[in-house]
Amino acid sequence: MASLQGFGGNCRSDGFLFHPTSTADLHEVADLALQSGRKIALRGSARSYGDPAQAAEAFVLDLSQWNQILDWNPETGVLVAEPGVTLEQIWRLTLPDGYWPPVVSGTMRPTLAGALAMNIHGKNAADAGTLGEWVDRIDVWSPRGTHILLPDDPDFANVISGAGLLGVITQVTLRMKRVPSGEVDVKSLHAADWAGQFAAFAEEEGADYRVSWIDAFGQGRGHFHSAHYAEDGRKDRAQDLPSRILGLWPKAWVWPILRLLNTRGGMRSLNSVKALGAKFADNKVHRQGLVEFQFLLDYVPNWQRAYGADGLLQFQPFVPKDHAREVFQALLADAADARMEPFLAVMKRHRADKLNWLFSYALDGYSLALDFKVQPASGDQQKDLLRRMTERVLDAGGRFYFAKDSVLSPSEVQRYLGEATLARYHEAKTRLDPNGLFTSDLARRLGLEIRTP
Amino acid sequence: MNVWRHVIIIGATSGLGAELAKLLAAEGARVAVMGRREDKLNELAATSPDNILPFWHDVTDLESVPDLFAQATQALGGLDLLIYAAGVMPEVELDEFDTSKDALMMDTNVTGAMAWCNLAATRFQSVGKGTIVGIGSVAGDRGRRGQPGYNASKAALATYLEALRNRLDRQGVTVVTIKPGPLATEMTAHLDQSKMMPVEQAAQKCLGKMTRPGEHYLKITHRLIFAVIRLIPGAIFRRLKL
Numbered sequence: 001m002a003s004l005q006g007f008g009g010n011c012r013s014d015g016f017l018f019h020p021t022s023t024a025d026l027h028e029v030a031d032l033a034l035q036s037g038r039k040i041a042l043r044g045s046a047r048s049y050g051d052p053a054q055a056a057e058a059f060v061l062d063l064s065q066w067n068q069i070l071d072w073n074p075e076t077g078v079l080v081a082e083p084g085v086t087l088e089q090i091w092r093l094t095l096p097d098g099y100w101p102p103v104v105s106g107t108m109r110p111t112l113a114g115a116l117a118m119n120i121h122g123k124n125a126a127d128a129g130t131l132g133e134w135v136d137r138i139d140v141w142s143p144r145g146t147h148i149l150l151p152d153d154p155d156f157a158n159v160i161s162g163a164g165l166l167g168v169i170t171q172v173t174l175r176m177k178r179v180p181s182g183e184v185d186v187k188s189l190h191a192a193d194w195a196g197q198f199a200a201f202a203e204e205e206g207a208d209y210r211v212s213w214i215d216a217f218g219q220g221r222g223h224f225h226s227a228h229y230a231e232d233g234r235k236d237r238a239q240d241l242p243s244r245i246l247g248l249w250p251k252a253w254v255w256p257i258l259r260l261l262n263t264r265g266g267m268r269s270l271n272s273v274k275a276l277g278a279k280f281a282d283n284k285v286h287r288q289g290l291v292e293f294q295f296l297l298d299y300v301p302n303w304q305r306a307y308g309a310d311g312l313l314q315f316q317p318f319v320p321k322d323h324a325r326e327v328f329q330a331l332l333a334d335a336a337d338a339r340m341e342p343f344l345a346v347m348k349r350h351r352a353d354k355l356n357w358l359f360s361y362a363l364d365g366y367s368l369a370l371d372f373k374v375q376p377a378s379g380d381q382q383k384d385l386l387r388r389m390t391e392r393v394l395d396a397g398g399r400f401y402f403a404k405d406s407v408l409s410p411s412e413v414q415r416y417l418g419e420a421t422l423a424r425y426h427e428a429k430t431r432l433d434p435n436g437l438f439t440s441d442l443a444r445r446l447g448l449e450i451r452t453p
Numbered sequence: 454m455n456v457w458r459h460v461i462i463i464g465a466t467s468g469l470g471a472e473l474a475k476l477l478a479a480e481g482a483r484v485a486v487m488g489r490r491e492d493k494l495n496e497l498a499a500t501s502p503d504n505i506l507p508f509w510h511d512v513t514d515l516e517s518v519p520d521l522f523a524q525a526t527q528a529l530g531g532l533d534l535l536i537y538a539a540g541v542m543p544e545v546e547l548d549e550f551d552t553s554k555d556a557l558m559m560d561t562n563v564t565g566a567m568a569w570c571n572l573a574a575t576r577f578q579s580v581g582k583g584t585i586v587g588i589g590s591v592a593g594d595r596g597r598r599g600q601p602g603y604n605a606s607k608a609a610l611a612t613y614l615e616a617l618r619n620r621l622d623r624q625g626v627t628v629v630t631i632k633p634g635p636l637a638t639e640m641t642a643h644l645d646q647s648k649m650m651p652v653e654q655a656a657q658k659c660l661g662k663m664t665r666p667g668e669h670y671l672k673i674t675h676r677l678i679f680a681v682i683r684l685i686p687g688a689i690f691r692r693l694k695l
């Protein structure tokens with residue numbers, strides 16, 4: 001038995017941990033679960049912020065050790081891999097051949113199956129969409145056997161994005177993206193306010209990647225980055241992240257220092273310093289390694305620990321483009337009124353999905369990822385704030401993302417997904433998992449667990 | 454502040470166990486309560502239907518413990534606190550030596566506690582956290598004329614829990630022994646209860662002590678008195694009427 005939590009460290013539960021590495025293992029564990037009346041939860045690298053990769057008292061199947069790359073063809077750019085293969089394993093193999101994963105998250109640790117169960121997006125979301133669009137085939141296991149799902153099968157779009165509730169992805173065939181080099185040209189723009197942020201996204205429309213950091217203590221001011229693949233960049237650039245910051249301090253020292261700063265005052269100052277830095281960098285272009293650009297958050301190991309024992313939670317609303325500015329502005333005003341500003345805020349551009357994903361979150365608009373320090377001492381104040389913010393997003397036709405969620409309630413999910421999607425989920429769930437074997441703390445929290453005899 | 458979310462109490466149909474169940478449920482914990490008297494179980498569950506889950510159980514049926522432990526933890530959705538409060542103290546005359554009464558006390562007060570605490574210990578050691586509380590008694594501090602079997606059972610329980618504490622402390626698990634003095638409960642109904650501590654007060658005090666590993670008395674005077682009593686040489690103790 002093990003005590004398990006997500007990346008945010010804001011909710012723990014105890015489960016019986018297994019590390020299957022074959023379908024035979026899955027059969028064995030599932031038999032045991034059915035016999036003992038236990039449920040099963042699936043877990044990758046547990047890089048989701050909240051509670052989707054754990055379930056109290058259940059058998060938790062950590063698939064991260066089922067991690068062989070089965071085939072890589074640099075001619076076609078097609079990769080076949082087991083579920084626990086990480087984004088890091090993939091780029092290390094394919095980048096020397098001139099290929100990069102078509103979609104990556106801000107960390108390289110996620111497993112391929114975990115990334116598909118949530119259907120992750122990257123800083124190129126407005127262009128490349130979500131990772132599922134780049135998949136040619138998945139093999140999905142349930143106690144009734146293994147099914148091969150191709151994109152034209154309706155269950156393909158149910159299992160990808162299905163939050164691990166419909167079966168175990170045991171193999172993935174992924175189309176990789178050809179890149180001219182291992183480098184990108186990164187342009188910095190200083191945004192003085194919200195208008196500046198949206199202008200920067202518009203101005204850099206043609207870039208390969210776009211992302212902006214926002215000072216949650218200032219009226220939308222921040223630091224926008226766009227990046228283009230460097231046509232004349234180095235193909236053999238050493239991509240490893242340096243082990244020392246500025247060549248001086250070991251990175252392992254950083255989170256304890258950040259922890260000291262992890263108060264409203266400390267973070268206000270840190271954000272201001274960063275905003276000031278943006279002014280100096282305005283309109284400058286510099287060349288960076290792809291890894292360094294994409295996985296900035298992996299730079300500081302265990303940075304999430306700076307948030308202390310109660311952890312952090314991320315709130316990432318997706319808002320249609322016509323409402324994004326007013327909603328984002330209002331959300332940060334709500335937080336400021338409550339004196340509970342998020343310590344980190346990141347904005348991205350998205351487009352609507354091309355496939356009809358089950359738990360889809362993308363839309364033609366923007367997302368704003370807000371990292372809050374969890375404050376149990378505030379009583380219900382923080383919860384009330386998040387309720388108000390959720391309400392605002394839903395009123396504007398906005399959506400949410402289970403990989404980042406720790407706060408939604410069943411009624412809020414009903415509004416976000418709509419009756420039709422929930423009906424579709426229940427149909428697929430009762431068909432693919434009639435015993436209701438697969439669950440998670442997230443599913444229980446959101447009323448997505450089905451009760452069975 | 455420690456927030457208990459998932460609790461098992463063995464011996465919760467009356468007295469201290471029942472009172473602890475009510476207090477913890479009122480604080481928002483889900484509590485699995487166990488005992489043999491079904492009517493009392495249901496009465497207790499009715500006081501907080503969402504938070505109190507009743508389970509029929511006789512601790513002398515050791516074989517049933519592992520399954521019940523699994524059932525209860527699953528129904529609770531976890532476990533952070535196990536309280537062993539079950540205990541019996543049959544009346545014993547000053548000239549009576551009754552092996553079956555002694556065996557019942559050892560089975561209920563000691564072996565049953567081991568069966569439950571061992572399971573909790575196994576689980577808590579693997580997750581690196583959790584609290585085990587055993588209700589001992591000041592009666593375990595010395596062997597006295599009135600209750601040889603009961604004294605022995607509470608001494609055994611305290612020594613067993615001390616050993617658990619020494620094993621598990623370094624694994625992040627808190628093991629607590631609470632040693633109440635006389636309490637006005639069913640166990641002492643045949644005695645004069647006018648000077649005994651009310652059970653509601655005892656339960657409140659227990660809650661306050663459960664976060665600190667070690668042995669705790671409920672009254673500071675007991676701590677002092679029993680420190681002295683433990684030091685009285687046997688030759689003198691034999692002559693006292695204690």
Ligand SMILES: Cc1cc2nc3c(=O)[nH]c(=O)nc-3n(C[C@H](O)[C@H](O)[C@H](O)COP(=O)(O)OP(=O)(O)OC[C@H]3O[C@@H](n4cnc5c(N)ncnc54)[C@H](O)[C@@H]3O)c2cc1C
Binds near residue numbers: 007046104121165
């Ligand atoms: C610093 C940081 C930055 C991030 N940036 C981004 C970002 O930019 N964009 C983005 O989209 N996300 C981002 N994320 C979130 C992360 O990419 C997703 O949560 C991703 O799903 C994590 O993958 P994982 O392997 O850790 O899966 P886990 O978190 O372990 O699990 C995620 C889900 O996958 C399910 N699952 C796991 N294995 C399987 C399987 N074999 N079959 C079926 N279901 C399975 C689990 O049940 C769970 O529901 C970020 C996270 C962090 C910590």
Ligand SMILES: NC(=O)c1ccc[n+]([C@@H]2O[C@H](COP(=O)([O-])OP(=O)(O)OC[C@H]3O[C@@H](n4cnc5c(N)ncnc54)[C@H](OP(=O)(O)O)[C@@H]3O)[C@@H](O)[C@H]2O)c1
Binds near residue numbers: 512
């Ligand atoms: N009262 C005192 O003066 C005093 C002083 C110090 C310590 N203690 C200790 O405090 C604890 C609680 O006692 P109390 O004073 O609250 O007395 P109580 O009201 O008699 O409670 C005893 C509890 O133990 C349960 N129990 C007894 N035998 C059991 C069995 N075979 N299986 C399952 N449960 C059993 C009883 O439930 P069922 O009968 O329904 O099974 C009841 O819930 C005991 O350990 C006792 O030794 C009491």
